[in-house]
Amino acid sequence: MNRVGFEEYLEGRDQPKNEIDHSIEIVTRYETFLKERDAQTSLENSTSDDIQNFSVLMIESELNTYERYLALARYGLFCGNDAMYLGVLDLLDGAEALDNLYTKVAQEVGVEKRDQIFSGLQRIPLGTPNSEKPAVMQAALERLEAWVDSETSVRILGSGLRDLEDEWYLEERNKYRVCQNIDEYLDQKGRDFISQLEDIKDSGKLFFNQKITEDVIEFVARVPEIRQGVREGDILYEIKIPHMANEYLAEIDEMKKRYYYCHCPWVKESLRSGISDVPARFCNCSAAFHKKPWEVIFEQPLEAEIIESVLQGDLWCKIAIHLPKEVLEYDQGN
Numbered sequence: 001m002n003r004v005g006f007e008e009y010l011e012g013r014d015q016p017k018n019e020i021d022h023s024i025e026i027v028t029r030y031e032t033f034l035k036e037r038d039a040q041t042s043l044e045n046s047t048s049d050d051i052q053n054f055s056v057l058m059i060e061s062e063l064n065t066y067e068r069y070l071a072l073a074r075y076g077l078f079c080g081n082d083a084m085y086l087g088v089l090d091l092l093d094g095a096e097a098l099d100n101l102y103t104k105v106a107q108e109v110g111v112e113k114r115d116q117i118f119s120g121l122q123r124i125p126l127g128t129p130n131s132e133k134p135a136v137m138q139a140a141l142e143r144l145e146a147w148v149d150s151e152t153s154v155r156i157l158g159s160g161l162r163d164l165e166d167e168w169y170l171e172e173r174n175k176y177r178v179c180q181n182i183d184e185y186l187d188q189k190g191r192d193f194i195s196q197l198e199d200i201k202d203s204g205k206l207f208f209n210q211k212i213t214e215d216v217i218e219f220v221a222r223v224p225e226i227r228q229g230v231r232e233g234d235i236l237y238e239i240k241i242p243h244m245a246n247e248y249l250a251e252i253d254e255m256k257k258r259y260y261y262c263h264c265p266w267v268k269e270s271l272r273s274g275i276s277d278v279p280a281r282f283c284n285c286s287a288a289f290h291k292k293p294w295e296v297i298f299e300q301p302l303e304a305e306i307i308e309s310v311l312q313g314d315l316w317c318k319i320a321i322h323l324p325k326e327v328l329e330y331d332q333g334n
Contacts, residue, residue: 023071048087134276160288169296190228258310280311
C-alpha cells in the first residue's frame with residue numbers, strides 16, 4: 001500500500017487526521033485480506049469480487065460503516081483501480097432504500113401495520129451484495145401490496161426511497177432562473193450534458209460507474225429524452241442514460257439489455273438471474289428520483305409517473321413529470 005501517497009491524497013481532500021488514520025486502517029485490513037487469499041493479488045489489481053468478499057468479512061466483524069467503505073472507494077480512485085472503486089460503489093448505491101421504505105410505511109399507515117408488514121423480513125446490513133437484495137425487496141413489496149391499497153403503495157414508493165439533498169440541485173435552479181423559459185433551459189441542459197460527457201471521455205474518467213465512449217455520446221445525442229428531456233404541453237418526459245451504456249448498446253438479447261440498462265441495485269440482479277420478481281410498481285421510486293431536481297427548481301412538490309420500465313418488459317425506463325401550471329403561464333407570457 002502506498003501509505004504516504006494515500007495520506008497526501010486524503011489531506012488534499014481536507015480529511016482530518018483521525019479520519020485519515022481510520023482510512024489507512026481499513027485499507028490495510030483489505031490488503032492483508034487479499035494477501036492471505038492470494039499472494040499475487042494487490043490493492044492495484046483487486047476486483048469487485050474481492051471487494052464483495054471482504055465486505056462479508058466487514059459485516060461479520062461489524063466494521064461495515066459508510067466511512068470505511070468510502071475509504072476503500074477513495075483508495076481505488078487514488079491507485080487507479082476502477083474495479084475496486086466500482087465494487088464499493090455497487091455496495092453503497094441505494095443502500096438506504098429498504099430502511100427508508102420501513103420509515104415511510106410507518107409514516108403513511110402507522111407503526112403497528114408497518115411492524116406487521118416487515119415482521120420476520122431479513123435485515124439488510126450495509127455492504128450486502130446486490131445479488132441478495134431483490135429477494136428481500138420483492139418480499140417487502142408483496143407484503144406492502146397485501147396490506148395496503150394500490151394508491152397508498154404508489155404514494156409511498158413515489159415519495160422516493162433515496163436520500164436526496166436539495167443542495168445537490170441548487171445549481172440547476174440557478175441555471176433555470178437565467179433562462180427565458182423551460183424550453184430554453186432544456187436546450188441548454190442538453191448542450192451541457194453532451195459537453196460533460198465529451199469532457200469525461202477525453203479525460204478517461206468515469207461517469208459515475210461507466211466509461212464514456214463516442215458511441216455512448218452519439219446515443220445520448222439522438223435520444224432527447226435522455227439528453228435533456230422532452231416537454232409536451234405540461235408533461236416532461238425523461239429517460240435515464242443506461243447504467244452500463246456500452247454494454248447496453250452492444251447487446252441484442254432483450255433480457256440482458258434490460259439488465260445493462262437498470263440502475264437500481266434492488267432490481268438489477270433480478271433481471272440477470274431471474275430468481276426474484278420485484279413488482280413493477282417499485283419503479284415509482286425511480287420516478288421520484290427524476291422529479292427531485294425539478295421540485296428543487298420549482299420549489300414545490302410535483303407528480304411523476306412511470307410510462308415505460310424494464311420491470312414491465314420495456315428496454316428502458318421513461319418517466320412523465322407533471323409541470324406546474326405557473327411554469328407554462330410564465331412561458332406564454334414571455
